[in-house]
Amino acid sequence: MTALKPAQFLMIPGPTPVPAVILETLGRHPIGHRSTEFSGVLTEVTKDLQALGETEADVFVLTGSGTMAMEAAIANTISPGDKVLCLITGVFGERWAKIAQAFGAQVEKLESASGTAVDLGQLANRLSADKEKSIKVVTITHNETSTGVINDLRQIAHLVRKHGALSLVDAVTSFGAIRVPIDEWLVDVLITGSQKALMLPPGLAIVFFGQRAWAAQATSKSPKFYLDLARYKKSLSANTVPFTPNVSFVMALQKSLALIKEEGINKIQTRHLTLKTMLRTGLRSMGLKLFVDDEYASPTITAILPPGKLTVADIRKGLKEDYNIIVADGQEDLQGKIFRIGHMGYVFERDILMTLSCAQAVLKKLGCERLSEPTHIRFAGS
């Protein structure tokens, strides 16, 4: 037996903290997925997701990961040879490109420097230059989890719509944390996952699929079966699903959406913006350098450079061993160069204060000199 220690606390960008009512639901015995009870849950979840996304688009809950939902978006809209413009601000923007390539698309990348957002002017120019309208689809990462950058989805989607292309949006780490009014912002396809702001463990993927996307779906030649959204649409019209879903997780999603409805997306958005500001102010007051400028800093994830000669591994190890708080390393090229603190979903001011205090103690223990007094941290939360 190891010594008693505090429960593990996840300050990573997914899985994120899960409320007790969700865990209790997951611990209940599943019901049959062909039952009228389950049909009722499915209907309610569908309506609540549409309300949260402020959309009349169809929405489907799939069993799988966020990446799987991205693949569903691609496989249901493109055919081999189609031109896809991928707006890339990090690992997850790049993932869109990889999936599109796997499905035979002709991929063009519009890349931003790491830690910065999509340049709207550059995008507008690229689309204007496409006189023949050869770009059929544009992929967008709303909130780039690998760097902690939020893109101006509203502006981007408007530019894409004006050009006539379809917008496929990864909103995995934004949807449910901030307002994403899908129809008002002219988004065609939007995907998300269960383990972020929706406050469930990983296991479900969600795909919003609008009218214009259905037109593309009808002619798409990409092979698909489990991800064929036409099958989900047909089943959903009979309040059911084409394949056995994760019943337990769909029941838990019903609870999570009820919690979100109760708090209201405006309050939730304000909470996340406050958490972001608190965390950034607190980290800076400790002398730490943030990876992303305030201008496009994510409301749900913050990337930090390790100070002086300290390594990312030292800091992560200190937080884990001394306080059982888990923060994330950088991904791929950024591994060991930044550490990332997730603050999405079931996260509150006290969690930010706790993380800041513990981070400060760890840095001090590791011999980092440039620390401010705790008073600055308290000030950050005021």
Place this chain on the structure above:
Amino acid sequence: MTALKPAQFLMIPGPTPVPAVILETLGRHPIGHRSTEFSGVLTEVTKDLQALGETEADVFVLTGSGTMAMEAAIANTISPGDKVLCLITGVFGERWAKIAQAFGAQVEKLESASGTAVDLGQLANRLSADKEKSIKVVTITHNETSTGVINDLRQIAHLVRKHGALSLVDAVTSFGAIRVPIDEWLVDVLITGSQKALMLPPGLAIVFFGQRAWAAQATSKSPKFYLDLARYKKSLSANTVPFTPNVSFVMALQKSLALIKEEGINKIQTRHLTLKTMLRTGLRSMGLKLFVDDEYASPTITAILPPGKLTVADIRKGLKEDYNIIVADGQEDLQGKIFRIGHMGYVFERDILMTLSCAQAVLKKLGCERLSEPTHIRFAGS
């Protein structure tokens, strides 16, 4: 509030009854999937699955449904235009054909009459006739859930191997209930799901992928990303996964595999064969007619014809309303023609006796005359 009633009992072919220790695990807070703790669980689950399948093949745990695992098997072995022979004994055999068609295969069907098994002589003849070895893949349903038929997988896979084709096997409702020695039976790819004999709720898919399948994988031109098993293999060599898995379910699978190891697959197989015999004897003693001959009756699911003028809906409704026991309708063409009782995984003799007694009471209440005395049912269990 509705009146107190017994807990719902699932005698359907999935989801199936789930042990308390599994539910408790699902109700625990998830850990990060990039943690050393999770890597340890993944390593143990992988080894336990290989031991249960008596195989040195690679095995991957994917987040999704059994159908998704079937798609993984197809997408990783065939290219458009490849000839696939589908052995069809019901809905799930037909599903292989639909998936292969969706991926551009040239599909040939070898169909058995509903409620019967694959004819080995017919299969041997068809393969012998394929002098040019144009059949690259043969799809097999080990246990046909839609009818309650078990196919002779060992013989079928041997014929397929002798011919030189790859065998893709759906063992969703057999694996974990009876012995399926993958290597000894010469099976190349075998898939299963979490919500059957593995005693979890639905949410995970499992794919065993052997050496000969990897050779096909290397040249397969089917587009795939989330289901690209080469990505899973590469990640697993570093004890991790390429995409966020359902952490909670993988932790629960670890518990389930420990339970299975403790009981031992031979005892588990004996238990399922006993349950099958008890149920069939009991149902017959009540004057009911079974859909499938003893010769190829499934050890995990039994299909029954409704007696006289009674409907399947009447019987299902009676069992649900009076006893909160859920049994399944027939699927597609067999809807309303048979009802199906699942007996796989966490099911014991007392559950069969309960189901038989309740079924008898329901039939009596519905005015069915041809009932035997309860003594016959007791005899069935002896």
